[in-house]
Amino acid sequence: MSFEAHRLTIPAIRWLGLLPSDVERLNIRKDALIPLTKRDQNKLDSMQTRPYVACQPQWKKEMEIMAASKMKAEIQALTSLSSDYLSRVYLPNKLRFGGWI
Incomplete structure (x- = not known):
């Protein structure tokens, strides 16, 4: 299927969702976070x-x-901030102010 590779490319991509800087900015508790696995670290390095x-x-x-x-x-x-933070605050602001990269 390599002959179709040009059809499988993504011309533009956006990083949506919870960004690492959001975690810092919002002061999300450590116990709500997940340690990176060795596989995660390798993928990130790559x-x-x-x-x-x-x-x-x-x-x-x-x-x-x-x-x-x-x-x-x-x-x-x-949800460590509040049970409705995602729907009441985070997503509306992310969409309103273009909080994606």
Whole structure:
């Protein structure tokens, strides 16, 4: 199927959801975070060396934050702030102010 590879490329991608900088900015509790596994760390290291990341400074910054903290977060971590924080505050603001990269 390599002859169809050009149809499988993604011309643009957006990083949505909970960013590592959001975790810092919102002061999400440590017990709501997940330690990076060795596999996660290897994947993160690999991604940071890719040429398309080098030309996306915001992606690089987010990956550096994640690497430094050695933690990751799922969207459910927002419930540590309040049970309705995701639907009442986070998503409306993310959509209203374009909080994706």
